[in-house]
Amino acid sequence: MTEQRLLRTRSLLGWLATLCCLCAGLALADSFVNSMHTGPNTFSILAGGTENLSGPMPPDASDASAMRATTDHPGLSLELSTQAQGFWLGNRMWLALVKAAPDVSPGTATITLRGPSGDTAAPAQIFTLLVFPDQAALNAASHSRIRRAFGLPPLAVAAGGLVAAMLVGFCVFLTSRRVEAIWKREGKAVVYMTKKTPDGLLISFGLGTEHGLATGAAVAVHDESGLPVAVASVVRCSGADAAALVVGDGKVALGNIVSRPSATETGKVQAAAGS
Numbered sequence: 001m002t003e004q005r006l007l008r009t010r011s012l013l014g015w016l017a018t019l020c021c022l023c024a025g026l027a028l029a030d031s032f033v034n035s036m037h038t039g040p041n042t043f044s045i046l047a048g049g050t051e052n053l054s055g056p057m058p059p060d061a062s063d064a065s066a067m068r069a070t071t072d073h074p075g076l077s078l079e080l081s082t083q084a085q086g087f088w089l090g091n092r093m094w095l096a097l098v099k100a101a102p103d104v105s106p107g108t109a110t111i112t113l114r115g116p117s118g119d120t121a122a123p124a125q126i127f128t129l130l131v132f133p134d135q136a137a138l139n140a141a142s143h144s145r146i147r148r149a150f151g152l153p154p155l156a157v158a159a160g161g162l163v164a165a166m167l168v169g170f171c172v173f174l175t176s177r178r179v180e181a182i183w184k185r186e187g188k189a190v191v192y193m194t195k196k197t198p199d200g201l202l203i204s205f206g207l208g209t210e211h212g213l214a215t216g217a218a219v220a221v222h223d224e225s226g227l228p229v230a231v232a233s234v235v236r237c238s239g240a241d242a243a244a245l246v247v248g249d250g251k252v253a254l255g256n257i258v259s260r261p262s263a264t265e266t267g268k269v270q271a272a273a274g275s
Helices: 003-038 135-141 145-150 154-186 263-274
Strands: 042-046 050-056 068-071 076-085 092-100 107-114 125-132 188-197 200-205 218-222 228-237 242-246 257-259
Touching: 003 145, 003 154, 042 050, 042 092, 042 135, 050 125, 068 076, 076 107, 092 107, 125 135, 135 145, 145 154, 154 188, 218 242
Parallel strands: 042 125
Antiparallel strands: 050 092, 068 107, 076 092, 107 125, 188 200, 188 257, 200 242, 218 228, 218 257, 228 242
């Protein structure tokens, strides 16, 4: 693949990675809006489906089996399975599994859990379950635009967007490596730093004595399309790196390409140095 095709491919991949990140950000925002509307203790369940619930263990409960659970919706059952330790605070947590019968009626259900002493030791824990007959009804009633439009959870879309952005970003990295390999063979390098100094604009790039440069040598600066933007004179040079001052009023930006100049451009540098 030629240099120009590689540069076009890298540019397209860069825009694609940006688009993936944008999609992931919008999906996260959509998930946040959906959570604001539903609330922390509101869950959706399908007829014939299950849903996991959890919460802090009341201080008067020795284990999960000591808790009392009630529901106001026929066709829903709750099994307090076990207890666990909280990840962040390390407190005791109960775990429960809600099951919906295949013929459960759609609607809103409330599940209330209390400790052995009722509301005396700790307030009741109340959960709201939205019962739907099928996935299509659940998607249509969702506050998430993504779920309503595509039937996908917004967090899953956000995760997919981030993974896609990382994969595309890796492709950009590989493409850049191939471009840099071509540039090194041709004696070119990208401008990776610019700095304003009293003597003028100082640019840094990855060419050095290993590539035939020396202090006082002239270099030409082009954009990625090959159009010349400036000529510079090398003021500091190491094995694989150099810094040069831009001659005159040339405008150099990060990402511009540095190469050994033609005879005409070398003459410009020498004329500027002489003046």
